[in-house]
Amino acid sequence: MAVPAEQIDREVEQRLRKLSRTVRMDGFRPGKVPLKIVAQHYGPQVRSEVIGDAVQKAFSAVVQEQKLKVAGYPRIERKEGGDGKQLTFSATFEIYPEVKLGDLSAVKIQRPSHAVDDADVDRTIEILRKQRVSWEAAGRPSQPGDRVTVDFTGRMDGNEFPGGKGSAMAVVIGEGRVLPDFEAGLTGVRVEGMPHCDWVLIDAGDVIVHVFRPEARAFYNLEKMWAPGRPNGRRAS
Secondary structure (H helix, E strand, C coil): CEEEHHHHHHHHHHHHHHHHCCCCCCCCCCCCCCHHHHHHHHHHHHHHHHHHHHHHHHHHHHHHHHCCCEEEEEEEEEECCCCCCEEEEEEEEEECCCCCCCCCCCCCCCCCCCCCCHHHHHHHHHHHHHHCCEEEECCCCCCCCCEEEEEEEEEECCEEEEEEEEEEEEEECCCCCCCHHHHHCCCCCCCCCCCCCCEEEEECCCEEEEEECCEEEEEEEHHHHCCCCCCCCEEEC
C-alpha cells in the first residue's frame, strides 16, 4: 500500500490550522497562537494520526477491491526506502477460508437417543432433594446424618496448642470430614431437656467440645411439589 506524501502534508496542515483556532497556550489569547508554534507542539502527534487514518483508509479500499474477508486485525508495518513522494506500507493478516459444501443429499445423519427409565428419574429426584435440603431441630439424640455445630478446644499435656481451636464449625455426622474419634463423640448427644441451655459440654480430656442443638435433614417432597394443583412443595423428613 502507498499513500502520497503530499496528501499527508496537506492533511496535517489543515488539521493544525483547525487546532490553532481553539488551542490554549500561555502568553497567547485563545485562537491567536501562531501556526508555527502550534506545529512545534502538536505536529508529530497530528502527523501520526493523519498517517494512521490514511493507511487504514487505503487498507480498507484494497480489502474491498479484492473482496477479502479479513479475520482479526492486520499487522501494518512501514517499508523504508522509496523516492520520498509516497509512504509505503505492508499489511499482514489472515483471511477466512473459502468453504465449499459438497453434495449432502446422500448423507445419513443418525440422531443420538437415550431412553430414560424410572431409575434415572429416581436418581435425579434424589439429587434435587439433596440440593434443596434444609435443617431443623432433631428433638432427639444426634445420629448419623444429623448436623451439629460445635466449638472445640484441643489440648496437649493440659495446654492449648496453635490451630487446635475452632468455633461455629458445622459437622454432618457420618460424612467423615473430621477425625473418626472426634466424630464418634458427637453421636448420641442430646441437648433437649437441658434447662436454659441449647448446648452440651463434652470434656474428653484432650479436647473440650461444646455441641449445640443437633439438626436433622428436611427434604422437599418434589413429587408433591410437581403434582397437579400443587404449585408449592411440602417438606418431608
